[in-house]
Amino acid sequence: MPTTDELELPLAPGELWWGGAVADGAAMPFGRAPHHRDLARNAGFADAEHDGANQSAPLLVSSHGRYVWSENPFAFTFADGSLTVSGDDVTVGSGGATLRDAFTTASRQHFPASGTTPDERMFSAPQYNTWMENPFLPTQEGVLDYVSRILGQGLPPGVVMIDDRWSQDYGAWRFDEGRFPDPAAMVATLHEWGCPVMLWVVPYVSPDSAEFRELEGRGLLLRRPDGEPVVRRWWNGYSAMLDLSHPDALGWLREQWAPLTAIGVDGFKLDGADLRYYADDDVAHDAPRPRTDLCEAWAALGSEYAFNEMRACWKLGGRPLAQRLHDKPSSWGSDGLGSLIPELVAQGLIGHPYTCPDMIGGGLMTGVTTPETVDQELYVRYAQVAALAPMMQFSLSPARVLDAEHRAAVASAVAVRDAHLPVILDLVRSASRTGEPVLRALAYHHPGFEHVADEFLLGEDVLVAPVLEPGATSRPVILPPGTWLDAAGAPHTGPGEVLLEVDLHTLPVFRRLPDDTQE
Structure with a gap:
């Protein structure tokens, strides 16, 4: 049932819907109150700073077995007992009478499971991210100290993610030699400890750098309508934007990352490429491109690595992509701890089974970094939600910010995960064949x-x-x-x-x- 304009679907009695943008998880299921989302920009009624900061897809699934799909972004509104969809080539399908029927039918038809998963070590132990302990200026000594303290407290070895600014600059994807004098030795040590290593990267390039000049000369940067390179503000300053729709730009990234994998780096945390950092009049190498094309290309690149993590993604349901929720404040309410379960459910229902809550305790840098500022009870409850999610990620070190009682409670949560790990891994493997959420x-x-x-x-x-x-x-x-x-x-x-x-x-x-x- 295609349309190139506007489609109105009356809701059946009791019919409720999920999908669209993960950021709307707390509002799901839709149909109980007015709701609007424009997926082309990932913006809702109020285009706030973190509005749409996560995964999104042109998919809605109904408790009555119906679904809405398009290959292109659409806008949708729930109001007055109807669902209104505006977009190109929108399909309304039916797979039966239940939510599961709707999802599995849409998955088979439009984003079938790939048959592969991210590396199982992403699931088999907690992950450890340096962000909250070593923000912006991590060092080789700091990374090793962070991991050794965590392992020394009895937590199991797991993936280590070295976050923002391990590199010389944005786009200069080489270890900063002043802070990482021997990265190959560091990676080898972490491997000896049983910890695969991932590095944080973004599709942005610091202006007036050697990389900027090379990429501009090769036509691999997004341009403004007047032909000048785009330089745009994102959360860490102003950067040029790689033209991710250009095959040579993706090839350039692979070339930059190859020396890193050669010294043992296992994969990458691909941050950025949020729809809100692109503009409708950005010009790619061949023509203006939808923002969604650029976000999708970034995630597709991530799927080439068995160790990957996406925080923003467009479409690509069924692919072997690890998807994390966006940074949360350290709070109990619907913006913090209370948002985790609804948004994890939403991730699965737009086609992403390999999901992860935000970093335990909240990953939003808001000054909550010392034992005096950490709500230790909240930290424990965060760990308990994450313990039986598909993936579990620490950043604030429990060895540093928790007292003995709360560290013991976190250890208990990890033990519960260990007891259920066969179930989790079976579901992860099943998802690679069926696409169904874990x-x-x-x-x-x-x-x-x-x-x-x-x-x-x-x-x-x-x-x-x-x-x-x-x-x-x-x-x-x-x-x-x-x-x-x-x-x-x-x-x-x-x-x-x-x-x-x-x-x-x-x-x-x-x-x-x-x-x-x-x-």
Whole structure:
């Protein structure tokens, strides 16, 4: 059912929708209140600084088995009992009667699973990112000290991400020799400790640098309509923008990164390429390009590396891409801890099963960096949400910012992850064949549970209900149909609600008994 103008779909009674932009996770499912999103710019009603700072896709999926898809960005509005979609070549499809039917049909038709995953070491242990400990000016000594302290506290070896400004400059993708005198030795040491190594990169180039002059001469930078190179402000200053639609620009990046992989670097955290940093009149090598083309090309480059991480992405559902939520403040509410589950669900429902919450405790640099400024209870609850997400990433070191009691609670969360790791890895491998999310809303398997936004399922048989309120001593848990065993092995029959007593160490997890064993 294609359209090149505007399509209006009346909503069926009780019909609810997910999709579009991950930043709208807290507003999902749509259909209960007015909502608007323009996917061409990833902007909603209020184009705030972090509005649309994550993954987005031209996909909406319905609790009644319907879906909306296009190869191109579209705008959509929910209001007055209808969904209005404006865009080119929009398709409305139906795969059955449930949310899962809608998603699996759309996935098979429009973004089939690739058959591959990111390297399984992205999932099999926590990840460690230097951002909050060594912001902007990491050093070789600082990286090794950061990792050794974490491992010394008993956390398992995992991927180490060296974040912003390990390099000489933006676009000069070589280690700064003053701060990293022997990067090959550093990488070798981290490998000896069991830690794969990833480096942070962006598609931006500092102006008036040797790289800028080379790229300008080769026609590999985006240009303004008057022919001058674009120099635009992003969160770290002003930079030129690579023309990611140009094959030679991508080839240039591969050339810059090849000496890094030659010394053992395992992959890259590809940051940036947010739609909000491009303009409608930016000119690529052949013509003005939609912002989405540039973001998509950046993510496609990331999929060439088995170790990768995307924080912004357009389309490319089903690809072997690790997708992280954008930097969150260290807060309990809907912008911080409370946003994690809805946005992780949204990631999966636009085609990205390999998902990761923000860095534990929040990755937004807001002065929360010392033991005195860290909310240690919040840190623990963040770790508990992340523990049973597909991926788990630390930045603020628990060895530095937590007391013994809270470090022990974090260690307990990691132990829960270890106990469920076979389930997580099985679901990751399954996702490479089916495209289905690893982390799922209850409504994915249980129609009528669309209102539950603070719990999630791992696959179909593990229900997770993290504690999300400060000072909580109890946690109500909504159980869908079936017999569910709690951590002590006690059975509970759903549908229904269970009120659990909780303390700092409690991460409520329930396992569903197979149907043939239920009484």
